[in-house]
Amino acid sequence: MNYPEYKQPLNYGQVGTDILAWWKQNGIFEKSVSTRDGQPTFVFYEGPPSANGAPGIHHVMARTVKDIFCRYQTLLGKQVSRKGGWDTHGLPIELQVEKELGITKEDIGKKISIEDYNQRCRETVMRFKAQWDDLTEKMGYWVDLDDPYITFEPEYIESCWALLKKLYDKGLLYKGYTIQPYSPAAGTGLSSHELNQPGTYRDVKDTTIVAQFKVQRDEKSEKLFAAAEQVSRRPNGGAIYILAWTTTPWTLPANTALAVGKNIVYYLVDTVNPYTKEEISVVVAKALFEKYFVHALEGKESEYVSSTGESKGELPLVDKKGRITKWFVAGEFTGSDLIGIRYERLFGHDKGFPAFEGEERAFRVINGDFVTTEDGTGIVHISPTFGADDFRAAALADVPALLVADDEGKLGPIVDRTGRYVTQMGEFGGRWVKNYDGHDQSGADYKTLDESIAIRMKGDGTAFKVEKYEHTYPHCWRTDKPVLYYPLDSWFIKTTAVKDRLIELNKTINWQPASTGSGRFGNWLENLVDWNLSRSRYWGTPLPIWRTQDGSEEICIGSIEELSAEIDKAVAAEIMTHNPYRKVDGNWVMADGSAEESTKKIDLHRPYVDDIFLVSPSGQAMYRETDLIDVWFDSGAMPYAQWHYPLENGEKFKQNFPADFIAEGVDQTRGWFFTLHALGVMLEDSVAYKNVMANGLVLDKNGNKMSKRLGNAIDPFSTISQYGPDATRWYMIANAQPWDNLKFDLAGITEVQRRFFGTLFNTYSFYALYANLDGFQAREFDRVPHSDLGELDRWILSKLQSLILEVRGYYDAYDPTKAARAIQDFVTDQLSNWHVRLSRRRFWKGELTQDKKAAYETLQECLVVVAQLMAPIAPFFAEWLYQNMTGGMREEAVAKSTPLAPESIHLTLLVEANETRIDKALEERMELAQRISSLTHSLRKKSVLKVRQPLQRILVPVLNDTTREQVGKVEDLICAEVNVKHVEFLDDTSGVLVKSVKPNFKRLGQQYGPKLKVVGARIQQMTAEEISTLEKTGQLAVEIEGETYTLAPDDVEIRTDDLPGWLVATDGPLTVALDVTLTEELRQEGVARELVNRLQNLRKDSGLEVQDKIRVTLGQQPELEAAVQSFGSYIREEIQALALDFAPEISGGSVLEFDEYNVPVQLEVANG
């Protein structure tokens, strides 16, 4: 059987489609799993993509990474099942549907029923599934597409419910609130999407207040008082206030904390209150100090002082910009110094405002990482009920919110849902926060709530500065009224309860890159807040919690069975008329009356579950909490829900938890990576994955984000069909580490294609061409024993073993880039450009000798192993190469059950390195040969002596026997490569070596430190005698600046980079000289070689096959005849000529031109 031969250039796209078809036809993917039955498993989780958009080139990147390690583990013999999955819920799908229908959220339930709306979402979400499946196949991503998990399916949702119930039973699920944009006029919360509508942000003029918060004197604040008293004119008297600015004065009565930046610098300023003229000290950020204070006398001329220094009148306390002129900086503190200080409540009980729970923990200075010195005072007033930052900072610092009880005793913020202060708010009770009811504001003495508060504070001496200020503020797109940031009910998972465990277990996860795990993810865990599960939407997993109206009783449902049973109770209590989820005789009854054994057709989405009412133990009706849950819960639940666990498949779940490996984009860190981890820890007290790779973004070639709008997006389908999946994958992996961003440039794929795949293909073609000519077929047995192989073969096989070790190591360490680069360097630099190049003659010369057989077998082994090593990254080409290389061996391999028995490379077991074949000394001397050859080429170039002209010798100075021995063993290779007769060594005894020394700075530095400079300079001046002394006696004493230093041989590097009278080239410690003397014989041989070259070209130009024999007649020429006389048999052999003659007259032939010759020639094919 022949090795298949292909035309140049190979169509890599075609290789992809051909191999893909073959895989499908032979079920190779399935076999790659089934043939590993009973073997240890490698568990991989597929992060579900959403099929509501077309896949992009970045998906090829992400999925290549996943595929590589699954394939690699399969090659190691592990069983790697890969269940695909689809993420189907969530806002992007809702938005897409709304856009297509031309509706808004407002219209749901009005213009379109929830039922129809959700039906539409269900259809939309899988719209691009076919394209995704197509890409999955074409790029060679092996994942099970036939039985994927789908997050909208009833069994999946049911699993989510079961998990939620588990969390509920552990007390980890609770109802609280979050701060969200809220429109009191419309009575509804607004999504960030609604807030991003054009026109919602408008310029408004508000009353703003810099409020004074009076510091309590205690241990924490003593340093402030001490500083104030040291400089104050009011010893032991002055009050200290912290200044905080707000554009929403109505939130001040709800203040419970003040936030500072840890590293921000603050001034303590001795000054006066501009309204009450009270002498006080205030705290304000240094960077904002000049906003509030000005030196009245600054500048040569001002409105108050003339250039001659005369006063133009009495200094005002406040200048025209409202800055205070009377001040003295009494101290400087950082935010850290201030944290923990207590202050007095602004609107306390004494002023008629209500007490609240946890008050003793309130009114403290806390840290806020959001605090800036852009505007205000560098200190932020915190009211946890009216700001998201406020809420979070307060929660982290354990500061309570100011909540008051309504008539029913239910706690709420000081503003009700219509936008009015609650009645308990003293003099301001019942006032509108903003004008939400459209009341008349035109009256002369009309005051807004903000203004009333400002007036009151001026009187109290707690307002430092009140002014109108224009800024942008979001407005409700429906009512045009300003939005409030307002606490809205939400369900939470108490992740903070397991925070320490989350952190602890995270440390056991192998993150690639490690910095994402310790940095981005680690920090996120350190600053963890509870997971807000609630979403006020329609298309998603419904929260399975039913509650009584007053919230006193509730139930969390964990399965459809349970729900059905509860409904039966409700029916019995006449709360429900019938049970839509009822089971009769073991079958589920559908809406149309049909019976189903499974729950697969039951729809648990809204609106159906909304129509379910349950009965509480006390007989009250219970209503479903209308929220949906965060879609991230869906995807984080996939380790369980993909098996419908915990409702069934307990064994299967156990076998597949946790994952050995997952990979997604780094943007998933707080998404999927977190939800997997959180659920894993809370439900199983375990990590959910052991190894995780967070890959970077795919940018365009200029480093910009790809987008359809900019037109710089790369189409994955055309890229794969044009360049082939392998080159595309290889480029993406080899070009940059997966976790770095990739600047995607199609030119890079072309380069990979040419340089790597082209070279590998050429190497294969070369092998196939000659093996077929010789009728050679490699076998797994009956090979030339390793001990009989020549240097060159043993060398490349040694390199090959080293490569196996290296590449396995990189794959094991989840570093595919280094694996790809190592394979690439081996193929191009070592295998092709050295081993094959130097072995060429072995392949085309003569009969199938043992050496020729060895050449074939060595190359065959290299190619097969390379195919295996590259298979995870370039699965199609590797398969192609494997099939071509081993097709002829299969029958015997199958019969004898050898490593090459599998029909596909992806079913083989990755070869183990045979370390006994690694010969470091051999690798080293081959490198010497490569470098010496390179130097010799360089010398030829300088002397204008082409390689075809043989030369007598090169001279290599050697300073030790090892080098001499090493180079000696590769002398033949060097001679052949650079066309010289032999290598001559020059050692010390020759007496012609000129040595020089170079200081060994590393060693000298450690030894002499600051003296290194002079010592180094002295070493560079060493004489030949001194060098010789150092070498012979092992030490040398030198005197520098009156001090004596004793040098050891290790302190210097001795080299010979000059041979007097010779042209030399050096590369580090290596030096080569070339003898350029030309003898008559060398000249003749040169001519003979030229002749061979021209005749070979002529053969080729005449279209002869490699194996054709010829007869040649040359025009008479004395020097040529002399050359042919001496080298005739060599020439005839090279050009496969049966005859080589001279004739006085040549007619009808061509003319060979070389050097100074013009020779007529006639060439004819000799039959037979």
Place this chain on the structure above:
RNA sequence: GGGCUUGUAGCUCAGGUGGUUAGAGCGCUACACUGAUAAUGUAGAGGUCCCUGGUUCGAGUCCAGGCAGGCCCA
């Protein structure tokens, strides 16, 4: 504003634990080679290693502070 990350030749990237003359591939220029030929070899041009300070005898590498790009979060 915070966290993480990147910055080295025209482009893409290497450069353990500090060591003086910073490398590779591609691209460019020139020459050579040629039964692998859209391959290969040699040589050349091309660098303030983002900037500023610091530590050190010595910094691309370590420290501090900036600048610029990216991602995530606010």
